Amino acid sequence: MNSGTQLILSYFPDLTEKQIEQFDRLQELYEDWNAKINVISRKDMDQFYVHHVLHSLGIAKVMRFQQGTKVLDIGTGGGFPGIPMAILFPDTHFHLVDSIGKKITVVKEVAKALKLSNVEAQQARAETLVRKYDFVISRAVTRMINFYPWVKGKIKKEDFNEFPNGILYLKGGDVDEEMEETGKSYVTYHLSDYFKEDFFETKKVVYMPWEDKR
């Protein structure tokens, strides 16, 4: 087992043998694909498990998806946060979408190599999608004021998991300034409360539950 996988296991001790194997293969797969199609900044590759895998899994410290949950990852790039989350939640369906076809090629190949049957990858612009989901997850795509109109009609207005359906967005820096522009309610979780690596000092998960007259 590589040291990155050991790190993941230290924070998620209930991983199965299959999940351990899948996490273990990730770095090699991305190194190979990244040499052909740049989906991860090269200088980031030596911090791959912290900056990409563990960061993506920060969402799982905030929300446990039940079997049958449907999740959309918008602007997934090479598959973050969708691929690590799909390994962790094999009974949840993940729809990974990006507007750039080459990135979706990488996502499809990685999912195939890992036999992730719960991953569907599609080249599309977020605005054009018509299905409904329990949760939308995302990292580093655009400001929430732009993002929110893309997704608000795509979240099922019923609660299937322990907490209301909604958006789970990975963000660094000043969350409040950006979130207040939207006028919507949200909860901020600090990833430094869960992970001790310096990288997480400023990293957050912003949770926006769907809203009605509740």
Ligand SMILES: C[S@@+](CC[C@H](N)C(=O)[O-])C[C@H]1O[C@@H](n2cnc3c(N)ncnc32)[C@H](O)[C@@H]1O
């Ligand atoms: C900075 S990258 C982040 C990629 C990935 N989420 C990550 O954290 O590694 C932003 C991605 O959003 C995609 N994107 C931007 N606008 C989009 C849209 N309207 N619909 C789908 N994807 C979009 C871009 O193609 C790009 O791959």
